[in-house]
Amino acid sequence: MNQKVLIDAMNKAGIIPVFNHKDVEATIKVMKVCHQAGLNVFEFTNRGDHSLSVFKELKKASAHWEDFYLGIGTIFFKEQAADFIEAGADFLVSPVWDLELAEYAKSQKITWIPGIGTVSEAFQAFKFGIPLIKVFPANVLGPEFVASVKSVIPDLLVMPTGGVHPEEGNLKTWFDAGVHCVGMGSQLFSKVLIQEKQFEKLGDNINQASGILNRFRNSSVK
Structure with missing residues (x-):
């Protein structure tokens, strides 16, 4: 895969859904409503023994979607990476x-x-040639950390994950700090709506979050 195409797609989406669930059918429906909302980059996480088998089903379900990218998060070891690369992962994400x-x-x-949790780690990534880092946990490090990293390594792209909220004030604070995109998990996906199989309502919430982001990003361009 062309790395630039993926990185550009992440910026265009703005919000990268981060999700894990044991139920294959529910997970596919969550991925579909994200896709329908224009979030064409989806991160499933490697949390539990079910993750690889569910990921394979997600790959099958999204195989015909044009310009859609499915990655795997919570990767710690190369053996895990190898399994998901074989399963067709478009990208890998780690908390470390x-x-x-x-x-x-x-x-x-x-x-x-x-x-990444320190400027030293950010520099190690930049020196290695990595174009995009995940600031984690974002709720602990905050937008000020992102702004500080960007002030000394301006060419390094940043995606905060953990504690990012789908409200205009919160999203605007992160993007004003210079992020490339944001990762969003539990704040984007209502457990109640998923349990009750209210996927249409879940899709409405995701559309709303995406709309909020696009409105203030478009207004800032003007």
């Missing part, structure tokens, strides 16, 4: 910086987005 993973992803020619 790890040189072995960085080298493995490079050898496999797959985009790896490492989790």
Whole structure:
């Protein structure tokens, strides 16, 4: 996959859904409503023994979707990465910086987005040639950390994940700090709506969040 195409798609979407569930049918429906809302980059997470089998079903369900990218998060070891690369992952995401993973992803020619918690780690990623980092946990580090990283490494793209909210004030604060996109999990997906199979309502909420982001991004361009 062309890395630039993926990175550009993440910026265009603005919000990267981060999700995990044991129920294949429910997960496919969640992925579909995200796709319908224009969020064409989806991160499923490797949390539990079910993750690989569910991921394979997601890959099948989205195989015919044009310009849609399905990645896997919560990757710590290259053995995990290998399993999901074989299953068709378009990109890898980790909550940590790890040189072995960085080298493995490079050898496999797959985009790896490492989790970063310090400026030193951000610089290590930049020096390695990684274009996009995940600031995690974002609710602890905050937009000020992103702005500080961007002030000294302006060419490094940033995606905060953890504690990002789908409200205009919160989203605007992050984008004003210079983020490329944001990862959003539990704040985007209502457990109650998923349990009650209210996927249309879930889609409305996702559309609303995407609309909020697009409105203030478009107004800032003007």
